[in-house]
Amino acid sequence: YTLADAAAAEVREYEGQQLSSVMDFRENSLSGPRLIDRDTYTLTIGGLVEQERVLSYDDVIGHATRRQVATLMCEEGWEVTLLWEGVLVRDLLAEAGILPTAKVAIFRSVDGYSTSLFLDYLYDNDIILAHRMNGVTIPPELGFPFQLVAEGKWGYKWIKWTHEIEVSDDILYEGYWESRGFSNVANDDEAFLD
Numbered sequence: 001y002t003l004a005d006a007a008a009a010e011v012r013e014y015e016g017q018q019l020s021s022v023m024d025f026r027e028n029s030l031s032g033p034r035l036i037d038r039d040t041y042t043l044t045i046g047g048l049v050e051q052e053r054v055l056s057y058d059d060v061i062g063h064a065t066r067r068q069v070a071t072l073m074c075e076e077g078w079e080v081t082l083l084w085e086g087v088l089v090r091d092l093l094a095e096a097g098i099l100p101t102a103k104v105a106i107f108r109s110v111d112g113y114s115t116s117l118f119l120d121y122l123y124d125n126d127i128i129l130a131h132r133m134n135g136v137t138i139p140p141e142l143g144f145p146f147q148l149v150a151e152g153k154w155g156y157k158w159i160k161w162t163h164e165i166e167v168s169d170d171i172l173y174e175g176y177w178e179s180r181g182f183s184n185v186a187n188d189d190e191a192f193l194d
Contacts (some may be wrong), residue, residue: 003139012081017069020080022134023144028076030176034110034139034161041145043092047106047166050097057145059132063087066128073188074155084149086130089122093167107148108164115157116168116184117150121153125151129162146150146179155187 007023027033038057046052048191066088071081089105098119106116121127129146138144143160150157156177178184183192 001137001139001144003141006133006136006139006142009136010183012134014067014069014083019069019083019134021084022136022139022142024078024080025072025082025133026074026076026078027141029160030111030113035159036110036145038145042163042165043146045092045096045167047129047168048099049093049167050099051112053092053096060087060092060129061131063091066126068126068128068149068151070104070149070151072149072155072158075182075192076155082133084128084130085132085135086118086128086146086149089127089129089148089165092120092129092165093122093165096167098167102167103169103171104167104173106166106168106170106173106175107159107162107163107177108166109159110163110174111161113159113161115159115178116170117153117157118175119167119169127151142166150186152188154183154188154192156182156192157186178191 041057043055067085073079108114146162147160
């Protein structure tokens with residue numbers, strides 16, 4: 001399954017709203033796309049939780065699905081508006097049981113990339129962990145099996161190839177770009193450099 005296959009099958013309009021193409025979404029990872037085996041993939045949810053959860057791909061997509069159109073604005077100067085489909089992060093976290101001291105969720109990718117977001121943001125904005133874009137499974141080049149749809153945040157918060165969510169009280173945690181001077185808040189209507 002390739003990016004070209006996805007582009008050939010994608011929808012380009014949803015509820016009257018024109019969508020970008022998946023081909024407009026640029027692959028700009030740290031060290032190239034990751035090819036992840038659906039059958040052996042796991043998503044770990046741990047940290048400040050009552051019970052660590054290790055979910056298979058099918059476990060994750062078996063949750064109630066949400067669809068939403070959202071625009072990713074990249075700090076490199078490009079943007080895409082796509083139809084995303086996935087599961088609410090809060091639903092995944094609720095199953096693990098968030099401890100009262102928890103403040104943030106740290107997301108980690110199989111390529112070593114990481115970023116964090118406040119739990120209040122994740123809950124208040126119905127943030128999803130997407131497995132489909134424009135009606136097709138996210139291709140490996142763009143983040144299969146899961147990409148975080150961090151609506152309203154700069155693109156470096158939209159982590160791809162997500163395989164771990166650590167619930168934490170470390171409000172000062174800095175991910176890959178944040179530790180290099182990028183804003184930890186990352187609102188896409190504000191400057192991304194601190």
